Amino acid sequence: MSEQKTVAIVGGSGYAGGEFLRLALNHPNLKVTQVTSERSAGLPVTMVHPNLRSRSNLKFTKMAELQDADIVVLALPHGSAAKRIAEFEARGRVIVDLSADFRLKDPEVYRATYGEDHPAPDKLGEWVYGNPELHRAELRDATRIAxxxxxxxxxxxxxxxxLKLGVLLPKDIIATGLVGSSAAGASSSDASHHPERAGSLRVYKPIGHRHTAEAQQELPGNFPLHLTAISTPRVRGILTTIQAWIPDGYSDRDVWSAYREVYGQEPFIRIVKVAKGIHRYPDPMLLDGTNFCDLGFEMDNDTGRVVLMSAIDNLGKGTAGHALQSLNIAHGWEETLGLEFTGLHPV
Amino acid sequence: MSEQKTVAIVGGSGYAGGEFLRLALNHPNLKVTQVTSERSAGLPVTMVHPNLRSRSNLKFTKMAELQDADIVVLALPHGSAAKRIAEFEARGRVIVDLSADFRLKDPEVYRATYGEDHPAPDKLGEWVYGNPELHRAELRDATRIAxxxxxxxxxxxxxxxxLKLGVLLPKDIIATGLVGSSAAGASSSDASHHPERAGSLRVYKPIGHRHTAEAQQELPGNFPLHLTAISTPRVRGILTTIQAWIPDGYSDRDVWSAYREVYGQEPFIRIVKVAKGIHRYPDPMLLDGTNFCDLGFEMDNDTGRVVLMSAIDNLGKGTAGHALQSLNIAHGWEETLGLEFTGLHPV
Amino acid sequence: MSEQKTVAIVGGSGYAGGEFLRLALNHPNLKVTQVTSERSAGLPVTMVHPNLRSRSNLKFTKMAELQDADIVVLALPHGSAAKRIAEFEARGRVIVDLSADFRLKDPEVYRATYGEDHPAPDKLGEWVYGNPELHRAELRDATRIAxxxxxxxxxxxxxxxxLKLGVLLPKDIIATGLVGSSAAGASSSDASHHPERAGSLRVYKPIGHRHTAEAQQELPGNFPLHLTAISTPRVRGILTTIQAWIPDGYSDRDVWSAYREVYGQEPFIRIVKVAKGIHRYPDPMLLDGTNFCDLGFEMDNDTGRVVLMSAIDNLGKGTAGHALQSLNIAHGWEETLGLEFTGLHPV
Amino acid sequence: MSEQKTVAIVGGSGYAGGEFLRLALNHPNLKVTQVTSERSAGLPVTMVHPNLRSRSNLKFTKMAELQDADIVVLALPHGSAAKRIAEFEARGRVIVDLSADFRLKDPEVYRATYGEDHPAPDKLGEWVYGNPELHRAELRDATRIAxxxxxxxxxxxxxxxxLKLGVLLPKDIIATGLVGSSAAGASSSDASHHPERAGSLRVYKPIGHRHTAEAQQELPGNFPLHLTAISTPRVRGILTTIQAWIPDGYSDRDVWSAYREVYGQEPFIRIVKVAKGIHRYPDPMLLDGTNFCDLGFEMDNDTGRVVLMSAIDNLGKGTAGHALQSLNIAHGWEETLGLEFTGLHPV
Structure with missing residues (x-):
């Protein structure tokens, strides 16, 4: 097909790279030509991603052997992509970075957040923040997607x-994220050792989570945003509950309306708020392998407090799915292409 | 498309029916026209199968309102399909039964296994046992699939x-199955209460498992087959280890050869036997939502004991996937149609 | 021993009653004389509490057969204890109620919280709220413990x-509780069905949690308190993170000091705040079967936000352990008697 | 108390050493004077064993600083104890080794099993195999316990x-063990990485398990014994199902009788075989932290097959509990001292 584009995945032995590989192998317009891994070079990708057995015969190569491709997807540890970005730009017209390297626009914010100077601050302006719901227009024909x-x-x-429609008060907003273990990556550590983690509910970032800067950059208005992150026994998935306040005179109908107005046509956003049954609100259990973000809410009319609920697969809508959706937009393809998986139940 | 067939799912609020519904909704040649559930009639299918939100607007109907369809899939409790089979035959040309009602050929074996007379013994001969690997030829144009x-x-x-190729001794064969909780169905019980089950390794059928009869019917030769079933904290999946003995003069190469000879062209059988790494043998973790059966083995040369390992998703290759693969064959469609999901990792 | 007191447990087939039974059987000064259960009357307690095999030969009796005992522990569903309280008062000198019936002092608050009039509002003043850290003095010689x-x-x-020492601002305080499945009791339901619950992170009470009233009654000062409760895949345990704000000029040392000043001599409160390693904060994983409440905190100096962390075993310090500690105080016994279990690691 | 003995634990940062430490701290006749760890020397033991917070102020020391103690407990990796045994013998009168170093009596079997010569073959005869049920008499006054x-x-x-009473046929016996992740020790690895392990049912030793040699040494008679080991999502616990055959003319009553005759007085063996309910057979869920071995069985009268079921806590009756029970016997103390924990339910 004339539409088919070649893809090289750099750093493809991690979980984010592996998930993108899975999605790309099933995408009709993508052809994965290369997957690099310094640690696993020479081995079949199925040694590391055993779910791809019988689906792919690719072997990992060294990054030094990177060939040209239409699209280069970078799935490297934080800081690595920015340091060698010129190298990757020489290889592909479209670059997608799954790391945090090019998300923040302001080098000062980057420094405050990551504790060091950005390696390529002049490049920051070239990148589009890869969130289709907020940046769909910019993503069309984008060649740099963070x-x-x-x-x-x-x-x-x-x-x-x-926030866009003024349905929240500009006071402290608190987000508590329950995060699966895959978010910490594919390398084992004391913290990821099964006997220490399987039964744990571990607050790993009560304050100071780095994603605060991203969220503040992308969200309209000026308000204090506070994140707390807790690891759970799940492998995939994030469930975030957000505590915020609604102005006097507003009600939960305004929340509904705001979501409908902004997300009414979104293929991957679902409002989940069911009056009965056991699946009343968003639950990451239902989202493994999908690109959905399920949103729900409940309002306390006595206090104006609204509890927002948000669930995603951290490797899907949180990383690789998001990236593929952005790529679909950038290429003018059907936005849901390769992202049709509905999720399993029960599981 | 002229190829498109209509499907009605009877008893579609259970896990087997729900999984078939998920697969059918994503199948290009199938159009689900009806899903019945006595308990949930009138409710959207997504109340019970929340993973199908945004994918299906169907509502459950009563069985009494069953309409004609090209294919009728029966996902009823044991014994229910056979009692009303004429009713369903009047509705569709092709009937697929996911229950145990039409699997056994011999009414005597049925009686010994299920403790009662078969309600429609004269019909047993019309049904093909829905295992594509053993019955592919019979499945072509089949209209009754058990x-x-x-x-x-x-x-x-x-x-x-x-057994077919004589690589095993005709002595006791012992199979130990580790089974996920979804195999017991969608109805809650003391045994399925989360606090009682989450941490449990529960031997629920040390002897007398009813599937013994099926396995003995389908397998060549005459040998004692012993099954033990244990429930595990997983939701989906079966890992079966089988202890058997190889004749003198045979080696693990003969096991390899037998698997290759019989399954070399099978799209859903994978031999998993890797010398290194952590994913050396079949593991149901990798198979949620897929139609694969992963097979592995290891041989003890000192004793001739061979340990066979087999992993499936009980709702996939164990039920709904199997059924869809059989339907694909029956209609002359590409056998893998609608069954392309590779499985997730990690998960 | 002259110190030994007899105990009858009413409603002893649930989880709270079962945990109290376990503790009481191992307590040197208690002798369990009776355990009632309407559903399981006549059966050995070990049918329902199999961990007590070889430890107890008791059989459940009907509540109607309740005999006199020094202490009567009520482990009944909400509302049941208050309705028949005179009956139980006739049986024992000391009554401990594990339900919510006698916790609230104000019948109006009870009605607002539980949606019905209190069955015995005139009795409410006789009960001590069974929290030893706040009510130790009142618990000495107490005969009614809620x-x-x-x-x-x-x-x-x-x-x-x-709050007592003024280390928090009197603004909104938000508590997010991650709760194990045992908190919902021993009866199975759709929500507790293992396949639906095992992988779930389910927000079950985003607003309107009934314990808000208790907490507000017991805590000094007047401030908005907001609770959100989420069920997790654990069976036991609650991890609560609390978001609050510290006045200008205060620091995390003031939090330390406040905890030390108030809890310095408490046998079951531990401040967990470790600079290194993976066990830096409270984690319910470590508390199964114990009577500890582990507390930790972290402060964001830029915003004055403090994140408090609190972990307990909901059946231990959250119910039965708490009750036994209160009974020890009431009888003038060593407060830790029968509550020495340290918890397991790993587990 | 004149009875009190001092204990030093060598290699106390692992799970076996940590569990022994927990038990010893709660034992009235033991006083832990030292815990060594090369990796954690200088740190409080609670950094590694956080369940002991508020229970122990001990700090790890280097092994080189080992002081004299009445009892020296070795919790070292396989092979380490035997190489330096003289050193440890110089420090204490009673030596307990938790590793495999001194379990096998025959150096040839050791070599065949562990692939290298035993470092101190002449010492093997001095050690008692630390299984109280089989070796109680030898354990009295024993000073070397393996x-x-x-x-x-x-x-x-x-x-x-x-086997002792001839209730089994001398034909192949097959044991399938489902093992928790703590059995692989406290060091993280790719195999123990939570995302790879949490959902896995992993056959890690289909053949060739090293414990085969131990079991054959200890069991009467001459018969082929085959072990298969599978790792499960649990952290603690082993559930073993054993397939064996009963001679003609024998029945399940003979199994009952044999267990009763041999184990009738054993404080830590429970026969679990309940006709009704959900806790019919042994389940490791109930045994975390205990020293029990629960045994059950079911017989297939048609074939003479008997399925034996055995559950333990691998760190309890499987290691540290067993060791403490042996020490109690060796010192003439009440055999259950320090081992009274009943286990939790639910958990």
Whole structure:
């Protein structure tokens, strides 16, 4: 097909790269030509991503052997992509970075957030923040896509319509994220050791979560945003509850309306607010492998407090799905192409 | 498309029916026209199968309102399909039964296994046992398909090539199945209460598992087959280890050869036997939502003992996937149609 | 021993009653003489509480057969204890109620919280709220002990010293509780069905949690308190994170000091705030079976936000442990008697 | 108390050493004077064993600083204890080794099993295999106790009475062990990485398990014993199902009788075989932190097959509990001292 584009995945032995590989292998317009991994070079990708057995015969190569491709997807540890970005730009016309390197527009904010100077501050302006719901227009024909962070995505998508349309008071907003273990990556550590983690509910970032900067950059208005992150026994998924306040005279209908107005046509946003049954609100259990962001809310009329709920697959809508949706837009393809998986139940 | 067939799912609020519904909704040649549920009639299917939100607007109807369809899929409790089979036959040309009602050929075996007379013994001969690997030829143009049992499938697929080609001694064969909680169905009970089940390793059928009869019917030769079933904290999936013995003069190469000879062209059978790494053998973790049966083995050369390993998704290759693969064959469609999902990792 | 007191447990087939039974059987000064259960009358208690095999030969009796005992522990569903309280008062000198019936002092608050009039409002003043850290003096020689609610306990213990000593601003305080499945009791339901619950992160009470009233009654000062409750895949345990604000000029040392001043001598409160390692903050994983409440905190100096963390076993310090600690105080026994279990690691 | 003995734990930062430490701290006749760890020397033991917070102020020391103690407990990796045994013997009168180093009597079997020569073969005769049920008499006044292996214990305790009393045919016996992740120790690895392990049912030792040698040494008679080990999502616990055959003319009553005859007075063996309810057979869920071995069985009268079931906590009766029980016997103390914990339910 004339439409088919070649893709090289750099750093493809991690979870984000692996998930993008899975999606790309099933995408009709993409052809994966290369997957690099320094640690696993020479091995079949199925040694690391065993779910791809019988689906792919690719072997990992060294990054030094990177060939030209229409699209280069960077799935490297934080800081690595920016340092060698010229190298990757020489290889492909479209670059997608799954790391945090090119998400923040302001080098000062980057420094405050990541504790060091950005390696390529002059490039920051070239990148589009890879959130289709907020940046669809810019994503069309984009050639530099900085994939949004997973926890940030769950926060941004829940808050954006309400802040944009003035349905929230400009006071402290508090987001508590329950995060699966895959968000910490594919490398084992004391913290990820199964006996220490399987039964744990571990507050790993009560304050100072780096995605605060992303969320504040993307969200309209000026308000204090506070994030707390807790790891759970799940492998995938983020459930974020957000505590915010609605102005006097507003009600939960205004929340509904804001979501409808802004997300009414969105293919991957679902408002989940069911009066009965056990699946009344967003739940990451239903989202493994999907590109959905499920949003829900409940309002306390006595106090004006609204509790927003947001669920995603951190590797799907939180990373690789988001990236593929952005690529679909950038190429003018059907936005849902390769992202049709509905999720499983029960699971 | 002229190829498109209509499907009605009877008893579609359970897990098997729900999984078939999910698959059918994503199948290009199938159009689901009706899903019945006595308990949930009138409710949207997404109340019970929340993963289908935004994918389906169907509502459950009563069984009494069943309309004609090209294909009728029966996902009823054991014994229910056979009692009313004439009713369903009047509605569709092709009938697929996901229950155990039409799997056994011999009414005597049925009686010994299920403790009562078969309600329609004269019909038993019309049904094809819905295991594509063993019955592909009969499935072509079949109009009565009795979907194989999940534990039975994991046992049959592991043993069939070896028994067929004489690679096993005709002595006691022992299969131990580790089964997820979804296999017990969608109705809550004391045994399925989360606090009682989440941490449990519960031997629920040390002897007397009913799938023994199915497996013995389908497998060549005459040998004692012993099943033990244990429930695990997983929701989906069966891992079966089988202990058997290889004749003198045979080696693990003969096991390899037998699997290759019989399953070399099978789209959904994968031999998983990797020398290194952590994913060396079949693992149901990788198979949620897929139609694969992964097979592995290891041989103890000192004793001739071979340990066969078999993993499936009990709702996929164990039930609904199997059924859809059989339907694809029956209609002359590409056998993998609608069954392309590779599975997730990590998850 | 002259010290030994007899105990009857009414409604002893639930989880709270079962945990109290376990503790009482191992308590040197208690002798369990009777355990009632309408559903399981006649059966050995080990049918329902299999962990007590070889420890107890008791059989459940009907409530109608309740005999006199020094202490009567009521482990009945909400509303049941208050309706028949005279009956139980006739049986024992000391009554401990594990339900919510006698926790609230104000019948109006009770009605607002539970949606019906209190069955015995004139009795409310006789009961001591069974939280030893706040009510130790009143518990000495108490004969009516209303065991504190589990989520309420996790909130109260984290906030009490800070509110008492003025270390928090009187603005909105938000508590998010992650709760294990045992908190919903021993009866199975759709919500507790393992396949629906095992992988779920389910917001079950975003607003309107009934324990708000308890917490507000017990905590000093007047401030808006907001609770959100989420169920997790754990069976036991509550992890509560609380978002609050510290006045200008205060720092995390003031939080430390407040906890030390108020809880310095408490045998079951531990401040967990470790600079390194993976066990830096409270984690319910470590508390199964114990009577500890672990407290931690982290402060964001830029905003004055403090995140308090509180972990308990909902059946231990959240119910039965708390009750036994209160009974120890009431009888003048060593407060830790029968509550020495340290918890397991790993587990 | 004149009875009190001092204990030093060598290699106390692992899970076996940590569990022994927990038990010893709660034992009235033991006083832990030292815990060594090369990796964590200088740190409080609670950094590694956070469940001991408020219970112990001990800090880890280097092994080189080992002081004299009445009892030296070795919790070192396989092979380490035997190489330096003289050093440890110089420090304490009673030595307990939790590793495999001194379990096998025959150096040839050791070599065949562990692939290298035993470092101190002449010492092997001095050690008692630390299984109280089989070696109680030898354990009295023993000064060298080689703690039995965890999987081996679950196999031996299930089979011993039946083999001793001739209730099993001398044909192939097959044991399938479902093992928790703590059995692989406290060091993280790719295999223990939570995202790879949490959902996995991983056959890690289909053949060739090293505990086969131990079990064959300890069990009467000459028969082929086959072990298969599978890792499960649990952290603690082993559930072993054993497939064996009963001679003609025998029935399940003979199994009962054999267990009763041999184990009738055993404080830590419980026969679990309940006709009704959900807790019919042994389940490791109930045994975390306990020293129990629960045994059950079911017989297939048509074939003479008997399925034995055995559950333990691998760190309890499988390691540290077993060791403490042996020490109690060796010192003439009440055998259950410090081992009274009943286990939790639900959990």
């Amino acid at each position: 994939c949004a962070g997973c926890f940030a995505t769950s926060v941004i998508l829940a808050l954006y319509p309400l | 979907c194989a049992g999940c534990f039975a499938t994991s046992v049959i697929l592991a043993l069939y090539p070896l | 065991c504190a609610g589990c989520f309420a306990t996790s909130v109260i213990l984290a906030l009490y010293p800070l | 703690c039995a292996g965890c999987f081996a214990t679950s196999v031996i305790l299930a089979l011993y009475p039946l």
